Amino acid sequence: MILQSTRDPRATASFAEAMTRNLAPDGGLYVPVTLPTFPDVDRLLSLPWEERCVEILVRLLGDEYGEDEIARVAREAFDFPVPVVPAGDTFALELFHGPSLAFKDFGARFLARMLGRDLTILTATSGDTGAAVARAFWKLPGIRVVVLYPKGRVSPLQERQFASLGDNVLALAVDGAFDDCQALAKVCFADTELSRDLGLTSANSINVARLLAQTLYFFEGVARIGRPPVIAVPSGNFGNLCAGLWAWRMGLPVRAFVAATNANRTVPDYLESGEYRARSSVATLSNAMDVGAPSNWERIAHLFGGDWQALRSTLRWGSLDDDGTRAAIRDLDARGYLADPHGAVACAVLERKLLPGETGLFLATAHPAKFKESLEPVLGREIPLPEALAELLDRPLLAEPLANDPEALKRRLRSAQSPR
């Protein structure tokens, strides 16, 4: 697969190069120069999950990787169920049955197995990304993971998901905010000598490998529904919606996509007004979607050649504030489905945008128990923790404190044993 920067079509790269670099040298994001189209999509949809994943990935990446290697990676990375279950008047595509109980497992686990060895993954997290990345790379030979997080500002459960693992995962509790963690990481990536010596990589959510992996479950959702659905995507950085649109361009039969946001309305406002205005984020119940300047929107705009009208004719959109989210959680619960705040936003916006006779499918991106602190007061009952999370609470925290000082971080990175 040949990729190009969203900013300069001449800045091309192979998949392996784009994956290692994350960002294109001109600051743009990597997108495929062309996406393959699948005229035999009906046959693809009839295949079992694993077999279909392998076949699609071979068509995308077969020019750079052997089929055996792709098959091994796909089998290891996507070895958990991806069910579709009824929820209200729609269906939920549950993407939270992987090890960190959120959809970011798909992209992170795939990337971890494609990247290779002799690397240090340095990632700053406000919670969820750190969990998915740390779990994805945990115990992989030749790879070290360093997670920077704001001390005292992530939930106890989230903290345990990356700071109790040990082995090749080092968690550093930074005396500062999430923005400080990001700034620290940035200083290290900018230090070319350090980057080279440690094989420093960020594995962050703009990595094109993560998006390609995310196209796969859109095929699974449509396969299980059996007719072209309207698909609602709970969106923050808009990577998930971008992956869905790529799947659609490859030939996946989808009636329409619904971009669903919380009170962070940058994209819905743009689709309504034609004026794109990034802004600071506001805190909501669906905190993984608290993004005011969505990094992947650049990819979606590029896919549509920046044509606002074309975007408006393909997408439907809507947003839900926290009161609406609480009401949606209660309402869905009364109809027999326990949704996390992110899924609840998608489902409620979907139900508003669905026309008579259409089938709706929304992405359920996180396990409800991950958000038990916000769900319990809304529902007035206790949400049981699944085994995988309950177990974590008994594990000791292995995090080390770190001063908000780039030199301290560099010293720590160099002192720890490198995988080489």
Ligand SMILES: *Cc1c(COP(=O)(O)O)cnc(C)c1O
């Ligand atoms: C990251 C995340 C989202 C938002 O996905 P984007 O690809 O950033 O739009 C939604 N829900 C959950 C639970 C997440 O962790």
